[in-house]
Amino acid sequence: MLCWIVCCLIWLISAFNGSCSEVPPVNNSVFVGKETENQILGIYLCIKGYHLVGKQSWVFDLSKEWNASVPECHMGHCPDPVLENGKTSSSGPVNASDKIMFECNDGYVLKGSNWSQCLEDHTWAPPFPVCKSRDCEPPGAPVHGYFEGGTFTSGSVVTYDCEDGYDLVGTQTLQCIDGEWNSSYPTCESIQEAPKPAEQTALEKAILSFQESKDLCSATENFVGRLKEGGVTMEELKYSLEMKKIKLKADILLKGHS
The missing domain is CATH 2.10.70 (Complement Module; domain 1)
Incomplete structure (x- = not known):
C-alpha cells in the first residue's frame, strides 16, 4: 500500500x-x-x-x-536577474513583487521590455529582454547578384547589382539600423529578349522587291530574281496569289457587313 x-x-x-x-x-x-x-x-x-x-x-x-x-x-524569491551585454537595477536578493529595470551597454540596443517583476511562483514577468549588437550580420546576396560595401556597423549602407543579363528587382540599397537591415535584399531576374520578327517568305520578299522598283521593267526583273533565289516555282506563285485574292475578297465582304 x-x-x-x-x-x-x-x-x-x-x-x-x-x-x-x-x-x-x-x-x-x-x-x-x-x-x-x-x-x-x-x-x-x-x-x-x-x-x-x-x-x-x-x-x-x-x-x-x-x-x-x-x-x-x-536567497532571493526569484533567480538573480542576469542580462548579457547589459546591467540591471538589482543590487541583492529579490523579494516577491520587486521590480527591476534593464539597460544595455554601449554598442547594444535593448530588444524587449525594459523592466520585469518577481512573481509569487518564483518567475519573472515580462520575460527578460536581450541586448543585441547595433552592428548587423552580413546581408544576403541574390543568385546572379552581389553587393558592394564592406562594413556592417549601424548606419552602414550596401548597394546591390546584378550580373550581365539580369535585372535587379527590389530595393537596390540596404541600411543597417540598430542591428537590423531596413529591408530584405533584392532578386536578380533574367532579362527576357524581345522576340525576333518572323522571317519573310520568298514570295513576300519578291513582292516587296516589286513594290520598291520605280519602273515596271525593273520591278518585274527584281520580282522574278527574288522568286528564283527563294526557289519558288510558278505553280507555287499562282497558288499563293489565288489564296491572297480569296483572302482579300473575304476581308472586303466582312467589312461591308460590319
Missing part, C-alpha cells in the same frame, strides 16, 4: 531527526513526496525568500546509496 510522505512541513530538511533520512537534505527547503516499493518520489520546495537552483523533481532509490548532487535553495 502506497504511503504518502510529507516531510518537514513545519521545519527544514536540514533539521531532520532521522524520520526522512533516506532523502538527501537541502537547506531552506521542504520535501513533499510519496513512497513506493524501494523508492521515494517527490519534489523540493524552497521556503519563502529563497528560490530553487537545479532540478525540482526527484526519484530516490532506497536500495542504493545516493551520491548525486541535489538542488539548492538560494
Whole structure:
C-alpha cells in the first residue's frame, strides 16, 4: 500500500531527526513526496525568500546509496536577474513583487521590455529582454547578384547589382539600423529578349522587291530574281496569289457587313 510522505512541513530538511533520512537534505527547503516499493518520489520546495537552483523533481532509490548532487535553495524569491551585454537595477536578493529595470551597454540596443517583476511562483514577468549588437550580420546576396560595401556597423549602407543579363528587382540599397537591415535584399531576374520578327517568305520578299522598283521593267526583273533565289516555282506563285485574292475578297465582304 502506497504511503504518502510529507516531510518537514513545519521545519527544514536540514533539521531532520532521522524520520526522512533516506532523502538527501537541502537547506531552506521542504520535501513533499510519496513512497513506493524501494523508492521515494517527490519534489523540493524552497521556503519563502529563497528560490530553487537545479532540478525540482526527484526519484530516490532506497536500495542504493545516493551520491548525486541535489538542488539548492538560494536567497532571493526569484533567480538573480542576469542580462548579457547589459546591467540591471538589482543590487541583492529579490523579494516577491520587486521590480527591476534593464539597460544595455554601449554598442547594444535593448530588444524587449525594459523592466520585469518577481512573481509569487518564483518567475519573472515580462520575460527578460536581450541586448543585441547595433552592428548587423552580413546581408544576403541574390543568385546572379552581389553587393558592394564592406562594413556592417549601424548606419552602414550596401548597394546591390546584378550580373550581365539580369535585372535587379527590389530595393537596390540596404541600411543597417540598430542591428537590423531596413529591408530584405533584392532578386536578380533574367532579362527576357524581345522576340525576333518572323522571317519573310520568298514570295513576300519578291513582292516587296516589286513594290520598291520605280519602273515596271525593273520591278518585274527584281520580282522574278527574288522568286528564283527563294526557289519558288510558278505553280507555287499562282497558288499563293489565288489564296491572297480569296483572302482579300473575304476581308472586303466582312467589312461591308460590319
